Amino acid sequence: MNTDVLDEIQRRVLWLATRIVDAANHDRDTGDGVKVGGHQASSASLVTAMTALWFHHLDAEDRVAVKPHASPVFHAIQYLLGNLDKAYLPKLRARGGLQSYPSRTKDPDEVDFSTGSVGLGAAAPLFAAVTRRYVDAHFGPRPHSRFVALIGDAELDEGNIWEAVADPATTGLGNVMWLVDFNRQSLDRVVPGIRINQWRGQFEAAGWHVVEVKYGRRLAEAYARPGGAALRDWIDRMPNEQYQSLFGLAGPALRKQFLDGAPAEVAAFVADIGDDELGPLVTDLGGHDTQAMLDAYAQCDAVTDRPSVVFAYTVKGWGLPIAGNPRNHSALLTTEQVDALRAANGLTPETEWDRLDPASPAGIRAGERREALSRAPRERALGVTVPETTRVRANKPVSTQEVFGRVLVDLARDPQVAPYLVTTAPDVATSTNLAGFINKTGVFAPTEQRSWTEDRMLRWTESPAGQHIELGISEMNLFLLLGQLGLSWDLSGQPLLPVGTVYDPFVLRGLDAFLYGTYSGSRFVVAGTPSGITLAPEGGAHQSTITASVGLELPGVTFLEPAYAGSLDWLLCDALGQIAGGAAPAATAAPAEDGAYYFRLSTRPIDQAPFEAARTRLGDAVLRRQVVAGAYRLVDAHQAYPELADAPVVQLAASGAVLPEVLAAAAELAEEGVAAHVVDVTSLDRLYRAWQRTLRQGVRTATVPSVPGALRSAFADRVPVVTVHDAASHAMAWLGSAVGAPAVPLGVDEFGQSGSVRELYELHDLLPGSIVNAALAAIALR
Numbered sequence: 001m002n003t004d005v006l007d008e009i010q011r012r013v014l015w016l017a018t019r020i021v022d023a024a025n026h027d028r029d030t031g032d033g034v035k036v037g038g039h040q041a042s043s044a045s046l047v048t049a050m051t052a053l054w055f056h057h058l059d060a061e062d063r064v065a066v067k068p069h070a071s072p073v074f075h076a077i078q079y080l081l082g083n084l085d086k087a088y089l090p091k092l093r094a095r096g097g098l099q100s101y102p103s104r105t106k107d108p109d110e111v112d113f114s115t116g117s118v119g120l121g122a123a124a125p126l127f128a129a130v131t132r133r134y135v136d137a138h139f140g141p142r143p144h145s146r147f148v149a150l151i152g153d154a155e156l157d158e159g160n161i162w163e164a165v166a167d168p169a170t171t172g173l174g175n176v177m178w179l180v181d182f183n184r185q186s187l188d189r190v191v192p193g194i195r196i197n198q199w200r201g202q203f204e205a206a207g208w209h210v211v212e213v214k215y216g217r218r219l220a221e222a223y224a225r226p227g228g229a230a231l232r233d234w235i236d237r238m239p240n241e242q243y244q245s246l247f248g249l250a251g252p253a254l255r256k257q258f259l260d261g262a263p264a265e266v267a268a269f270v271a272d273i274g275d276d277e278l279g280p281l282v283t284d285l286g287g288h289d290t291q292a293m294l295d296a297y298a299q300c301d302a303v304t305d306r307p308s309v310v311f312a313y314t315v316k317g318w319g320l321p322i323a324g325n326p327r328n329h330s331a332l333l334t335t336e337q338v339d340a341l342r343a344a345n346g347l348t349p350e351t352e353w354d355r356l357d358p359a360s361p362a363g364i365r366a367g368e369r370r371e372a373l374s375r376a377p378r379e380r381a382l383g384v385t386v387p388e389t390t391r392v393r394a395n396k397p398v399s400t401q402e403v404f405g406r407v408l409v410d411l412a413r414d415p416q417v418a419p420y421l422v423t424t425a426p427d428v429a430t431s432t433n434l435a436g437f438i439n440k441t442g443v444f445a446p447t448e449q450r451s452w453t454e455d456r457m458l459r460w461t462e463s464p465a466g467q468h469i470e471l472g473i474s475e476m477n478l479f480l481l482l483g484q485l486g487l488s489w490d491l492s493g494q495p496l497l498p499v500g501t502v503y504d505p506f507v508l509r510g511l512d513a514f515l516y517g518t519y520s521g522s523r524f525v526v527a528g529t530p531s532g533i534t535l536a537p538e539g540g541a542h543q544s545t546i547t548a549s550v551g552l553e554l555p556g557v558t559f560l561e562p563a564y565a566g567s568l569d570w571l572l573c574d575a576l577g578q579i580a581g582g583a584a585p586a587a588t589a590a591p592a593e594d595g596a597y598y599f600r601l602s603t604r605p606i607d608q609a610p611f612e613a614a615r616t617r618l619g620d621a622v623l624r625r626q627v628v629a630g631a632y633r634l635v636d637a638h639q640a641y642p643e644l645a646d647a648p649v650v651q652l653a654a655s656g657a658v659l660p661e662v663l664a665a666a667a668e669l670a671e672e673g674v675a676a677h678v679v680d681v682t683s684l685d686r687l688y689r690a691w692q693r694t695l696r697q698g699v700r701t702a703t704v705p706s707v708p709g710a711l712r713s714a715f716a717d718r719v720p721v722v723t724v725h726d727a728a729s730h731a732m733a734w735l736g737s738a739v740g741a742p743a744v745p746l747g748v749d750e751f752g753q754s755g756s757v758r759e760l761y762e763l764h765d766l767l768p769g770s771i772v773n774a775a776l777a778a779i780a781l782r
Contacts, residue, residue, distance in 0.1 A: 483517025
């Protein structure tokens with residue numbers, strides 16, 4: 001490969017990336033006085049590595065996560081390849097323009113992995129490779145892909161990086177390469193000392209192949225000359241702060257700084273090197289040597305039995321006047337500096353946004369690479385029909401956690417659906433009721449594993465045919481893997497139906513990765529179970545109370561908390577059906593959803609008779625529609641107690657495990673002459689979104705908002721409301737506003753403690769007597 005052509009291309013990439021940030025800050029008046037920002041220095045450090053990748057190394061099927069702060073470089077490359085319209089270049093961080101950081105769902109050019117929350121973009125390709133290994137084993141080999149992550153060295157401080165590297169599920173992935181932009185600067189400072197030995201050891205201990213690209217060709221040639229060993233030893237030993245300071249100096253000042261503390265042999269070696277040559281020589285880092293980077297990529301390709309990591313020594317701000325400056329992280333070039341850089345590239349204000357001349361060697365190369373990297377469209381829909389129900393029945397009290405496992409087993413018997421189901425858990429598969437599914441489908445392993453123990457209750461058979469991927473105890477890894485399984489239609493050419501389970505309190509441990517997956521447009525099901533203070537003996541450390549609010553507030557997530565077997569069956573089948581087909585089934589009242597599904601479940605067995613009575617009263621079609629829409633009237637007081645036709649009316653709304661107490665309270669209120677309707681809220685999320693849609697429509701059209709159908713059918717009367725939830729009380733408190741009536745919210749607003757369910761429900765006012773008193777208070781408020 002003629003690296004002169006790549007060097008010409010990278011100079012144009014550096015210019016465009018720098019100008020993209022400059023235009024966002026200096027050419028556009030936002031009118032709000034808020035700095036637009038950008039990262040010219042952090043972009044510059046990866047220009048060589050990224051130019052070498054896109055203009056030589058990558059194939060069309062390769063997938064790359066770009067360091068967040070290098071997004072201008074990515075967009076500059078996509079523009080030169082003809083994949084981005086020029087009109088977007090001045091629109092970095094503008095509405096409808098280029099995003100601050102690469103985004104699968106919001107950028108106009110094709111992004112493989114969203115990045116932004118440091119550490120997650122690095123780990124995502126690793127779990128995409130796990131997904132590809134699973135897809136290849138189950139559906140036949142896909143075209144070979146390399147999964148590449150470009151990450152900043154400061155990202156290696158993130159704990160989730162090492163959780164991902166250490167997980168047994170990620171071992172042996174020879175199609176993974178991480179490239180660390182080893183510029184030895186973080187946001188605040190030049191990093192004192194260099195941790196390369198520590199990091200190398202950690203990667204090697206996890207079975208990774210490690211490559212260091214430290215020196216460019218000029219330094220390598222100098223080291224080979226007599227006396228060059230002393231020069232190399234001095235540069236290796238020099239404090240990082242001292243070395244970084246050289247980039248802001250030139251001439252005699254640079255020589256003096258470089259030789260401060262150096263042995264006499266080094267001074268003698270450089271004595272015959274002119275001041276104009278010394279700086280470019282001693283700052284010749286391998287991460288800015290195109291051939292050195294290509295050689296490193298080839299070394300990684302040659303190692304096929306384990307992941308590779310490349311430490312590319314770079315300088316933050318390479319090629320810019322702010323190179324190596326300790327405060328250059330968010331620094332912007334002045335207008336004068338940009339003018340000088342434009343002129344140095346032979347450009348004018350009229351030609352500065354031009355692509356490469358298509359007749360030039362660089363332009364020809366860009367055209368060739370555009371063709372080589374083009375991809376065929378991918379199909380997201382699975383093309384199978386998930387049944388609306390598995391017809392699960394329960395003749396005795398049963399928990400939603402148990403039913404969840406039973407429904408999965410029933411779906412695993414469906415020949416259409418079964419091949420695409422894949423489950424995962426962070427070492428909690430059996431305690432979250434995935435044992436039945438695992439017994440039926442087995443555990444996934446790249447090769448057949450011998451089982452040394454016999455267990456009649458759990459057959460932990462590991463083979464390439466297994467459909468459960470077991471993880472170590474890392475909730476971050478759970479959500480990272482679920483996120484990539486949910487994008488398998490795009491990144492591996494095979495849609496899947498991913499289902500994960502985790503103890504509900506620990507959803508919060510993986511929240512950053514959960515949010516990352518949904519921001520990336522991933523679609524999966526996760527069950528948080530068990531949950532709430534209903535997990536009574538476990539105490540406050542294991543009793544989740546804020547997860548309902550989190551589920552309600554997470555964009556791209558539908559939060560579901562059914563109480564009964566029948567409603568859980570319908571909701572889970574509906575969720576998987578929407579993932580499979582990309583549109584809501586005809587019987588669903590809510591519009592089509594595009595995101596993940598979060599089920600909050602319980603281990604408390606509850607009597608199923610009330611639900612069966614509602615099924616008899618409403619019929620399956622109507623009840624299913626209301627369950628899926630978010631709420632239904634479990635008990636209609638006027639039908640259950642016709643003698644209370646003229647009595648005061650209150651509505652008791654609840655989700656999940658507290659329904660038995662709510663039903664008991666409704667019966668007590670009837671004895672006291674109060675008609676209490678009981679509303680089972682199966683999805684606070686869908687109810688809230690329906691309410692918000694009507695409100696926003698009213699705001700935007702200056703009209704009176706209507707009452708959405710889901711709320712209208714469940715809360716037919718505008719009467720006082722009591723909300724009851726084994727979660728923070730505010731999660732349901734908005735229902736009063738939604739139905740236009742006084743509300744008294746009951747819930748768990750303090751840290752729990754150990755005890756029986758009754759003891760803890762008493763402590764938090766969730767027993768029938770407290771609910772009755774709340775209902776009387778709500779009526780009094782009216």
